[in-house]
Amino acid sequence: MSTPQFGEDKNPLRSKIAKVVLAVLGVWFVIGVIASVFIPMLKDASSYSEDKARWARYNVGGSGLLVELPGEPKQTDLAIPEASRKLLRYATTYTYEHRGLNVAIAYTKAADGVAPQPDRAAAGMIERLKNAEGVTEFQYKTASEPQLKPSFDGSFALQGKKYRFEGFATVQQANLWVVMATYDASSPAALAAARRCLDSVKKDQ
Secondary structure (H helix, E strand, C coil): CCCCCHHCCCCCHHHHHHHHHHHHHHHHHHHHHHHHHHHHHHHCCCCCCCCCCEEEEEEEEHCCEEEEEEECCEEEEECCCCHCCCCEHHHHEEEEEECCCEEEEEEEECCCCCCCHHHHHHHHHHCCCCCCCCEEEEEEECCCCCCCCEEEEECCCEEEEEEEEEEEEEEEEEEEEEEEEECCCHHHHHHHHHHHHHCCCCCCC
């Protein structure tokens, strides 16, 4: 199926809907990549401790989102699917993992005229995690916060071990970020570190 040529569509509403759908698909692709590396990290995780933590504030990839992390995140630039190349200018992921604490950030920059969809991006992150290989006992809840910042939290089991996850999606103009921390549910230290990461997030004005 060929990619729609939006400039040639004489139906403005149909064109707008197509842009939204393909933009969401592009964001879900980025989130899918995060899930594919996130779950293997958790399978190898042990109890978190602050022994080797080196907390610092990062401007993740120069995207304008600032976050405190116990160590430097790994950046992976992504090839945008062909169907979304006219809708997304840039897509990348940032992941940090250390012994029972995992933090992932999906970042996309939309093309001109395309409005990011934070609620659908958050839903995409949840859906990918729910359907990841080995995940059972999945539960979650969502909440809509001011300034287009839908949040989510929940729990699941993986290889007999309990995990919790918390996160949110947020936008600034054409920029969309989805931030998620997943941690060992039995570890107070991992919980404290995850909350510190999430509470530290702010946009560089």
